[in-house]
Amino acid sequence: MTPSDIAEVTELLSAVERADGQRPLNDHLWIDLSHGARAGFAGLTAWQSGINHPIAYCQVSRGNDSWAIDLVVDPRNRNEFAELGLSLLREATQIIASEGGGHVHWWVSRQTTTHTDLAMQIGLRPERNILQMRVDLPLTQLVIEQTKTISTQEFRVGTDEENWIKVNNRAFANHPEQGGWTSEILKLREAEPWFNPNGFLMHYSERPIDNQLAGFCWTKIDTATKPVLGEIYVIAVDPLHHGQGLGRALTVAGLNYLARRGMTTGMLFVDKGNLAAIKMYGNIGFSTHHEEQAFVGEIASSAK
Numbered sequence: 001m002t003p004s005d006i007a008e009v010t011e012l013l014s015a016v017e018r019a020d021g022q023r024p025l026n027d028h029l030w031i032d033l034s035h036g037a038r039a040g041f042a043g044l045t046a047w048q049s050g051i052n053h054p055i056a057y058c059q060v061s062r063g064n065d066s067w068a069i070d071l072v073v074d075p076r077n078r079n080e081f082a083e084l085g086l087s088l089l090r091e092a093t094q095i096i097a098s099e100g101g102g103h104v105h106w107w108v109s110r111q112t113t114t115h116t117d118l119a120m121q122i123g124l125r126p127e128r129n130i131l132q133m134r135v136d137l138p139l140t141q142l143v144i145e146q147t148k149t150i151s152t153q154e155f156r157v158g159t160d161e162e163n164w165i166k167v168n169n170r171a172f173a174n175h176p177e178q179g180g181w182t183s184e185i186l187k188l189r190e191a192e193p194w195f196n197p198n199g200f201l202m203h204y205s206e207r208p209i210d211n212q213l214a215g216f217c218w219t220k221i222d223t224a225t226k227p228v229l230g231e232i233y234v235i236a237v238d239p240l241h242h243g244q245g246l247g248r249a250l251t252v253a254g255l256n257y258l259a260r261r262g263m264t265t266g267m268l269f270v271d272k273g274n275l276a277a278i279k280m281y282g283n284i285g286f287s288t289h290h291e292e293q294a295f296v297g298e299i300a301s302s303a304k
Contacts, residue, residue, distance in 0.1 A: 001036040001043045009033065009043060009057050012074060019075040021226055022109065025059070027233075028177065029070050031188050032061045042095050044088050048077070055080075058088035060095050066103035066176055067096050067299075071118075085118045093122050093299050101301035105176070111293040119295035128294035129272040133286040137230065137266050138259035139252065143284055148249045152217075155200030161186055163213045164202070171236035178234065194220055199257055203250060205241065214241040217254035221261060230258030232268040248280055255284075 001009070010033075016024045025033065032041045040062025045054035056073045069092050073081050089106075096104060106124060108115045116126065155164070165181050172179040189195055199219035205212045215237035222229045232254050237246045255266045270277050272291065 001033070003036070005043065005045070006033060006036050008054055009045065012054055012057055013072060015074060016072050017224060020109075023222070023224060024072045025070055026107070027189070027192070028063070029059055029061055029068060031192070033059060035188075040099075042092070044091050046084050046088060056084040056088060058085075058092050060092045062099070063177065065180070066105055069093075069096075069104060069106045071106070082114050082118065085114070086121060089118060089122045094302070096299045097302040100303050101299040104297055104299050106295045107292055108295065109292045110290060115293070115295070122297075123299065124295035124297040126293055127296040130269050130292050130294070131272050131278070132267060132269055132289045132292065133278075133281055134229075134289045135255065135266045135281075135284060135286040137255060137263050139255055139285060144252060144256070147252045147284075148245045150203050150246065150249045150253065151206065152201040152203050152250075152253050155197040155202055155216075155218075157190060157197055160202060160213075164216060167213050167216065167238045168234070168236060170239055194222065196221070199254075199261070201250065201253055201257065203246065203253075212238070212240070214238055214244075215246045215250050217250040219254045219258055221258070221263065227265050228263065229265055229267045230255070230261065230263030232266065235268070247277070248284065251281070251284060 013024050023030070032038065033043065035041075036043070042060040044058040044060075046056035048055050054074075055077045056071070058072075059070045061068045069089065071085050071088060073084055077084065093104070096102065104124065105128075106119065119125065161183055165183065165186060168181055169179055199221070201217045201219070202213060203215045205214045216235065217232060218234040220231045220233040222231055232251065235247070235250055235254065237250070258266055266286075267289070268281070268286070269292075270281065272278075
């Protein structure tokens with residue numbers, strides 16, 4: 001996509017965000033769009049005669065082990081959602097097939113029967129679900145008192161990348177989106193306007209014999225949402241350091257940082273099947289705000 005294409009799609013995404021109260025693309029897909037021409041990316045737009053802006057957008061992004069697709073329709077054209085969506089999604093699957101096919105996932109926020117019908121027509125089935133959970137900030141004094149106190153230090157750009165990638169990829173070894181990060185992927189995040197190393201909290205083992213990175217809590221402030229959300233963007237504990245209460249401690253440390261920055265609402269995403277994490281977040285004060293559905297499937301290759 002050219003810079004003018006990206007600008008037109010960005011205007012569409014902004015209109016959708018104003019209507020729905022949340023950003024329509026996740027950060028992985030947003031960064032792919034903003035760079036517009038990397039291998040494994042395609043942007044498809046739908047136009048209507050007499051209208052000088054796209055009325056729908058579909059994105060294809062190749063990940064480490066799978067393809068991601070996303071679909072956005074102008075709020076003023078949602079009566080045509082099924083027709084526009086099917087046309088764009090079919091084109092997207094043809095692109096994936098021509099590039100060798102493979103595993104595909106399509107995340108949908110606030111799923112409807114129309115989403116389910118569209119997914120079935122392109123060969124995808126409902127599989128994974130994630131919850132967006134929120135908590136009021138600042139945390140209660142009781143939650144803080146019941147949480148282990150740990151030391152943290154801010155992420156050091158140019159120094160901590162290798163350590164962080166190792167721990168992240170061990171912690172998310174079987175995760176389809178968060179695993180398999182590279183230095184190139186991390187550098188793209190560091191270049192984002194929202195990136196702030198002060199809110200990227202690193203906890204090193206306090207045992208002098210190893211001084212290893214034991215876990216981290218990477219926070220993000222999303223000023224485009226209403227209310228402004230303080231997000232726990234990525235949080236993990238190295239499997240070598242499980243069972244020490246670090247997950248809760250890092251969560252509370254991240255939320256306390258966000259509260260000091262003036263945030264009144266904390267937010268995170270968690271897989272619906274991760275019952276242990278959901279219980280822990282609930283004990284801190286989180287509750288489910290909404291659920292998102294992933295449709296997944298395999299697309300056969302049409303490449304010769």
